[in-house]
Amino acid sequence: MNLRDQSSIPTLARRLGDVPHVSGLAIRLARASGAGERLPEWLMRVAVQRGARHYDRDFDPALPPDYPAIPDEEIAIALCLEQHPYNLDQLRVAAQLLSSRRIDPARLRHLAVQERCEPVLLHIATLAAKYAPNDEPWASLRKNLQPRPVPRSDVLPHWTRLVSHTGLTRSGSGRTDWLRCDE
Numbered sequence: 001m002n003l004r005d006q007s008s009i010p011t012l013a014r015r016l017g018d019v020p021h022v023s024g025l026a027i028r029l030a031r032a033s034g035a036g037e038r039l040p041e042w043l044m045r046v047a048v049q050r051g052a053r054h055y056d057r058d059f060d061p062a063l064p065p066d067y068p069a070i071p072d073e074e075i076a077i078a079l080c081l082e083q084h085p086y087n088l089d090q091l092r093v094a095a096q097l098l099s100s101r102r103i104d105p106a107r108l109r110h111l112a113v114q115e116r117c118e119p120v121l122l123h124i125a126t127l128a129a130k131y132a133p134n135d136e137p138w139a140s141l142r143k144n145l146q147p148r149p150v151p152r153s154d155v156l157p158h159w160t161r162l163v164s165h166t167g168l169t170r171s172g173s174g175r176t177d178w179l180r181c182d183e
Contacts, residue, residue, distance in 0.1 A: 012081070015152070025078055025115050032067055035063065044093055046075055047075055047093045055093045072100060074111065076108075077117055081117065095157070098124075102183070108141070122142070123153055124138070125142045
């Protein structure tokens with residue numbers, strides 16, 4: 001896809017009614033990883049390899065390999081950047097990767113503010129309150145991350161896309177579990 005084709009795809013910022021932010025993190029990760037313009041696809045593959053296995057799929061083998069020096073918090077925040085084309089799978093993958101014991105809530109909060117991802121992370125943290133109320137980093141984000149309002153939030157993932165429904169029957173029995181990172 002060339003740049004002209006990409007300009008017709010709405011970004012997450014446009015869907016939220018927000019002003020796009022050009023991310024220094026995205027520029028740095030695109031260079032460090034060697035992914036360049038394919039950064040979103042590379043981030044998805046790396047997140048799946050690091051434990052967001054619910055979203056496993058066939059990724060292009062030509063993508064650069066994982067770059068372990070990049071922390072999980074940066075991979076997940078980069079998936080939530082508003083400058084990317086609108087893709088809810090990226091946000092869902094980020095949510096599962098962040099539902100890991102490896103995540104440092106303070107570092108995540110700092111990155112969220114720096115990269116203007118507060119609306120996305122607070123939306124996910126609010127949904128996690130019902131299914132994983134004490135899980136980190138969600139509990140810390142609900143407590144310590146200041147909201148940055150955006151005109152719309154209905155374009156963010158529905159709660160049903162961040163959980164696993166197991167054993168559901170017509171009578172409604174079964175379990176609903178928050179999607180956690182496979183560690």
